[in-house]
Amino acid sequence: MDPNSRKLQRQTQEEIEAVQEVTSGQVQSSRTFEEVEDLLRYDASRVTLPAAIETRLQESLASVPPARRPWWTRIFRR
Amino acid sequence: MAAASCIVSPVDTEPNPAPTPASAWASVGFGAVYREHAQPVYYLALRMLGDPVEAQDATHDVFVKAFEHLQAFRGESGLRTWLYRITINHCQNLRKAWYRRTMVNNVEPAFWDLQASPAEGTLRVVESAELGTRIQQALDNLPEEYRLLLLLVADEELTYEQIGELTTQSADAVRGKLYRARKAFAACFQKTA
Numbered sequence: 400m401d402p403n404s405r406k407l408q409r410q411t412q413e414e415i416e417a418v419q420e421v422t423s424g425q426v427q428s429s430r431t432f433e434e435v436e437d438l439l440r441y442d443a444s445r446v447t448l449p450a451a452i453e454t455r456l457q458e459s460l461a462s463v464p465p466a467r468r469p470w471w472t473r474i475f476r477r
Numbered sequence: 478m479a480a481a482s483c484i485v486s487p488v489d490t491e492p493n494p495a496p497t498p499a500s501a502w503a504s505v506g507f508g509a510v511y512r513e514h515a516q517p518v519y520y521l522a523l524r525m526l527g528d529p530v531e532a533q534d535a536t537h538d539v540f541v542k543a544f545e546h547l548q549a550f551r552g553e554s555g556l557r558t559w560l561y562r563i564t565i566n567h568c569q570n571l572r573k574a575w576y577r578r579t580m581v582n583n584v585e586p587a588f589w590d591l592q593a594s595p596a597e598g599t600l601r602v603v604e605s606a607e608l609g610t611r612i613q614q615a616l617d618n619l620p621e622e623y624r625l626l627l628l629l630v631a632d633e634e635l636t637y638e639q640i641g642e643l644t645t646q647s648a649d650a651v652r653g654k655l656y657r658a659r660k661a662f663a664a665c666f667q668k669t670a
Contacts, residue, residue: 460541
């Protein structure tokens with residue numbers, strides 16, 4: 400198969416896929432990341448911190464005994 | 478006596494009383510610590526454990542531990558690094574038993590070099606709800622060390638030196654392994670498509 404017809408075939412396939420996406424209402428944008436870390440940063444930015452953790456943490460801390468300073472800091476000035 | 482002069486009775490030195498937990502959230506600024514670092518800690522736990530509920534529990538437990546030991550924090554490392562250390566230890570303990578049962582990819586790093594895509598370069602992804610799942614699958618298929626290195630280096634607040642500190646190796650070793658980790662991730666990620 401010559402390169403031109405292969406290119407045309409690929410182009411056509413992409414057009415078909417684009418039409419299918421539009422008709423099925425599933426238009427999805429694509430992104431390009433230079434590094435894996437960029438992808439992970441993007442992923443992290445999409446993750447929402449559950450608000451329930453903060454509420455639960457505040458409740459838990461209310462039952463945590465106050466941290467005692469080590470004995471030597473009570474004897475020696477530090 | 479010189480030595481005696483620095484020793485004082487406990488009564489004299491009764492230090493400022495530790496803040497009560499209820500007041501600590503506001504007065505010692507623990508709330509601010511939480512708000513600044515909770516998201517990265519949660520993300521690290523999420524991707525290490527692969528389960529949102531477990532990650533939620535882990536984040537809670539990490540901050541309780543941090544609160545309990547806040548006075549022991551000497552500021553020799555950054556607060557973020559300290560919190561990450563607690564998170565990594567906590568998550569590794571949680572996964573230890575699971576690893577023993579199911580870890581199948583405990584292979585030489587050379588294996589991952591062979592598996593990696595020859596075309597190391599950009600990653601083109603389609604934004605979708607499944608993207609997080611694909612990333613998780615790819616991370617799950619990596620050796621634990623590679624996964625951890627990638628997650629840590631994704632946090633721009635950390636230097637290679639700090640990552641080396643967290644993973645007990647030199648910054649140069651981190652750089653070398655990261656190269657292989659990126660390739661391995663790219664190969665695993667492509668397979669999830």
